[in-house]
Every structure is written in structure tokens, then in C-alpha cells.
Amino acid sequence: xxxxxxxxxxxxxxxxxxxxxxILSFNFVLFRMMPGDVTxxxxxxxxxxxxxxxxxxxxxxxxxxxxxxFIYMKGIFTGHLGKTSTVRVNEEIADVLKVxxxxxxxxxxxxxxxxxxxxxxxxRETAWRRGKLADRAGSAFFLVFYCMPTFLFALILLTxxxxxxxxxxxxxxxxxxxxxxxxLGKIWDRTYHTLLPMFALTIETIATFSIITRxxxxxxxxxxxxxxxxxxxxxxxQVLKNHAMPNxxxxxxxxxxxxxxxxxxxxxxxxxxxSYPGLGWLxxxxxxSLDYPLLQAAFMLETVAVVVANFIADILLGMLDxxxxxxx
Numbered sequence: 001x002x003x004x005x006x007x008x009x010x011x012x013x014x015x016x017x018x019x020x021x022x023i024l025s026f027n028f029v030l031f032r033m034m035p036g037d038v039t040x041x042x043x044x045x046x047x048x049x050x051x052x053x054x055x056x057x058x059x060x061x062x063x064x065x066x067x068x069x070f071i072y073m074k075g076i077f078t079g080h081l082g083k084t085s086t087v088r089v090n091e092e093i094a095d096v097l098k099v100x101x102x103x104x105x106x107x108x109x110x111x112x113x114x115x116x117x118x119x120x121x122x123x124r125e126t127a128w129r130r131g132k133l134a135d136r137a138g139s140a141f142f143l144v145f146y147c148m149p150t151f152l153f154a155l156i157l158l159t160x161x162x163x164x165x166x167x168x169x170x171x172x173x174x175x176x177x178x179x180x181x182x183x184l185g186k187i188w189d190r191t192y193h194t195l196l197p198m199f200a201l202t203i204e205t206i207a208t209f210s211i212i213t214r215x216x217x218x219x220x221x222x223x224x225x226x227x228x229x230x231x232x233x234x235x236x237x238q239v240l241k242n243h244a245m246p247n248x249x250x251x252x253x254x255x256x257x258x259x260x261x262x263x264x265x266x267x268x269x270x271x272x273x274x275s276y277p278g279l280g281w282l283x284x285x286x287x288x289s290l291d292y293p294l295l296q297a298a299f300m301l302e303t304v305a306v307v308v309a310n311f312i313a314d315i316l317l318g319m320l321d322x323x324x325x326x327x328x
Contacts, residue, residue: 009315016311023303028072030299031292032065051090055083059293076300082293086285093297097279101301103173104278107194108267111202112259118202119209120252126210127217127248128240138210146207151269154200158273161196169193171275197274201267205259212255217248250317257313258306 056062059082060071075081081093088096126138145153161168169175174189181189220226221244268280275281279298286295 012311012314016307019307020304023307024073024076024300025069027296027300027303028069031296032068058083081297081300084291084294086289086291086294087282093294096294097282097297097301100277100279100282103276104271104280106173106190107198107271107276107278108201108280110194111198112205114198115202115205115209115259116256119206120213120249122206123210123213124217124240124245127214127221130214130218130221139214142207142210142214144207145203146211148204150200150204150267151273153203154197154270154273157196157200168196173277194276197270197276200274201270209252209255213248213252216251217244220244220248253313253316257309257316260309260312 060068063071079094081097083090084093084096122138122142126135126142129135158170162170169192172193174186174193178186178189226239226244268284270276271278271281272284279301283295283298283302285291286298
């Protein structure tokens with residue numbers, strides 16, 4: 001059994017390595033397939049000749065494509081992702097990303113954890129009370145917010161709070177006096193600024209997890225082995241906890257992995273609407289300003305995060321359902 005699990009993990013890790021390598025290679029090719037000179041793509045127009053020459057040497061643009069590829073790969077594994085021309089001009093992208101990734105992890109990371117917990121909990125309770133008033137009301141609530149566009153709900157929240165709640169912050173991850181605050185003050189300031197975008201972000205995700213959990217759990221509750229468990233005298237909640245939920249969680253784990261994988265990418269719409277300086281906002285800024293090196297780094301982080309999250313999901317699925325390993 002241990003050998004089978006080790007073989008399963010080794011094979012999945014090999015697939016992840018190949019996938020990440022292909023993603024990095026595609027990321028390299030993508031920004032060099034654009035029309036015109038690649039120098040004009042990676043180095044913004046208007047750059048003074050001396051700086052332009054330094055950047056050509058930095059990116060190895062005067063070398064053959066294969067040499068550029070190895071310079072690019074070396075830069076990734078050593079943390080040299082390029083230099084930005086729009087945010088903190090001419091600074092290392094890796095240094096710039098640290099701040100924005102941190103803000104995104106606070107907003108989207110915390111929001112995802114809350115969404116998973118509340119979504120699974122609400123989905124479980126509505127499925128257990130299927131057909132009753134709580135189930136009908138909960139299902140209606142889930143469907144409304146699942147179908148509502150995220151940007152629309154965010155705009156409604158922003159309009160209502162900034163109009164009717166005096167002094168409510170409409171943008172940023174923290175206030176202008178953040179640096180002068182003590183630890184508790186900084187925590188409160190960040191919470192105050194993050195609360196509204198987090199609510200706008202999590203409400204739809206909660207609805208998604210609730211719908212999937214409810215649907216999966218209802219399917220499991222009608223299985224023959226569930227009826228047998230009840231016939232053996234097991235109490236309802238005991239059956240739900242020990243027999244139904246572990247099996248119902250299989251499709252939920254996959255959706256959780258996708259959402260966790262997208263944590264690094266942030267939510268572009270939410271971050272742009274609330275002017276929240278996270279990785280999603282930074283990606284939009286890079287697209288708008290044609291900052292291709294920054295955009296290339298953002299793409300790399302976002303896609304690799306999804307691949308790694310799916311790898312973790314495969315491991316969890318293999319632990320929850322032994323049949324997954326035998327089907328591989």
C-alpha cells in the first residue's frame with residue numbers, strides 16, 4: 001500500500017514538473033511571437049539609449065533565441081524575473097511582486113478560507129434538510145449570488161457603503177497613516193479596508209461551494225449503503241459525519257483546489273473596482289501599460305499556482321478515495 005502511494009505521488013510529481021516546464025516555455029515564446037522586434041516588446045518605447053542597452057544585455061536580447069531561453073529559465077530559478085517599466089520603474093519585478101502578492105494573499109487567501117468553511121457548512125445543512133424551508137431558502141440564496149456577476153455586486157456594495165456610510169474607505173489596502181500605527185492599529189486598518197472587497201469576493205464563492213456540496217451530499221444520502229447504515233441503528237448526524245460527508249467531499253476537493261490555485265491571481269475585477277493593490281490589480285496595470293516583463297511574471301505565478309494546487313488536490317483525492325490510485 002505504501003509502495004502504491006509512493007508510486008502514485010512520484011508519477012503525479014513528474015507530471016507537475018513537465019507541466020510547469022511547458023508553461024514556462026510557453027510563457028517565454030508567447031511574448032516573443034508578437035509582431036515587431038522583441039526588443040520593443042520587452043523594453044518600453046522612449047527608454048533612453050543607455051538604459052535600453054543595459055536592458056538588452058539584462059534580457060540577453062542580443063543573443064540567439066535558444067540562449068535567451070536559457071537566460072530566461074536561469075532568471076526564473078534565481079529570482080530575476082525582469083524589470084518593470086510602470087510600477088516602481090526599473091526595479092526588479094521579484095521585489096515589486098512581494099508587496100502585491102502579500103496584499104492578495106490577505107484578501108483572496110483569507111476570503112477563500114472563509115468561503116470554503118462557510119460554503120461546505122451551509123451546503124451540508126441544506127442537503128441534510130432537503131425539501132424543508134431552510135433548504136428552499138438557502139438554495140434560492142445560493143442561486144441568486146451564484147448567478148449575479150461579481151463586478152455588479154461589488155459596484156453595488158461600493159456605491160451603497162461610500163454613499164451612506166460616512167468615512168468608509170473606497171480604495172486601497174490600508175490608510176495613509178498605516179506606517180505610523182502600532183501592530184493592533186495596522187491590523188484594524190487593514191481589516192477596515194479589506195472587509196468590503198472581501199465580502200464582495202466571498203459571497204459568490206460561498207454560493208458555489210454550497211451548491212456543489214449540497215448536490216454531492218444529496219446524491220450520497222440516497223445511496224444504498226447510507227440506508228444500510230441507518231438500518232443498523234446509527235444516528236442521523238453520525239451517519240452524516242462518518243459516512244456521507246467523506247464521500248460527498250470528493251467533487252468539492254476539486255473545486256477547492258481550483259479556487260486555491262487562483263488565490264495568487266487574485267480577483268482582477270474586485271481589485272480594480274476597489275483599487276486594491278494586489279496581484280490582480282497589478283496584472284490589469286501591466287496589460288493597460290503594455291508592461292510585458294511584468295505581465296510575463298504575473299502569468300507565470302498564476303498558472304504555476306493552479307498546477308501546484310491541482311497536484312495537492314490529486315494527493316487529497318488519492319487519500320480520500322483509494323480507487324483513484326488504482327485507476328491511474
